[in-house]
Amino acid sequence: MRIALLGGTGDIGEGLALRWAYDTDHEILIGSRDPEKARAKAEEYETELDSRGRERTVKGFDNEMAADRAGVVVLAVPAYHIGDVVESIADVVDEDTILVSPAVGMSRDDDGMHYNPPSIGSVTELVQRRAPDEVPVVGAFHNLAADRLANLDVEFDLDTLVVGDDGDARGLVADLGAEIEGLRVLDAGPAANAAEAESVTPLVINIAMNNDDMHDVGVRYL
């Protein structure tokens, strides 16, 4: 499988790129608005993987070229920006491309972090609306502990959720997620359930802010 990580130069994109490249044989493409930046990051990831005895090719492209080449496109970009990114790749995705939305709309004030979804109810549903009708959309990888995910020295042992209306696409993304060692993927149902999954992200940030030794906290459902 070829997986494109748009925004693959950011923290969650970096973690998914490194883990998939390290734990699986899927081909990893890094996308960015700036293809130079994407190529530099891809090279950095290759060096990091190489230093751990894992010789992998990671390629960098602009977002559209990365999306064009991939079967699964992870939109690892900020929520306020994701609609534009979806439109920028609309011509190169079709019913055989799965769009994955890990973004969460949040706002911060003196009390802490708050879930602040787009008016349609969730970022996952926003992506669904902005994407061409035939393209399946899956919300996933919302509240991974980003620092731990991107640090291959750390043994991972957390859960993530998938939501989406296309059961096959949801299953495929769940399987891809589960190939990352220590990551368990749970199904949270249709896209209408995305808000509850997404809002765990501001919650874990509030937990990190209000408790000792909980920096970069993740979730296990048990």
Place this chain on the structure above:
Amino acid sequence: MRIALLGGTGDIGEGLALRWAYDTDHEILIGSRDPEKARAKAEEYETELDSRGRERTVKGFDNEMAADRAGVVVLAVPAYHIGDVVESIADVVDEDTILVSPAVGMSRDDDGMHYNPPSIGSVTELVQRRAPDEVPVVGAFHNLAADRLANLDVEFDLDTLVVGDDGDARGLVADLGAEIEGLRVLDAGPAANAAEAESVTPLVINIAMNNDDMHDVGVRYL
């Protein structure tokens, strides 16, 4: 400490009553609109505890009398009903009474369970608005696995969150929670952060509905 569980005949009230009575020496009062029902349940809990070698007195009252006698009042009643319950006890609570709100506004449709808070933003904030100004309000115990909590045969190993604007009250409720064996209490900050804590309840129900062997699922933040 004397703890009143209004709605202590329901599942989350039952779990908290049994666990606190079993694990601590706090005095447990069961409240219900119907004092007969409260007394019957209190007796049932006593019998259950007695059968496990824990001789405890649990008393049942109508809600107002239970609240009047207690320093901590847990409003273990449905979200749509909680405002009325708060008003029914307004005359007997004061700045020395902590109100604890474990309720969550939810709606269900074909997709699953959805967070459906009151317009003020969360049930915790609703309780705060409806309670007399001087009474501290803490949101807590929202997404405990109710069946496991109420089953003393089960070793408990889950997290719960406290939210509220009064730091002392939040700390006291956190300490009370942590006296239940296997329950870890994390601080999620002021009442403005309650929505994110409450919305974990519909999420875990969706997870239970969409995955095998996840009935009565709880959460650990790690």
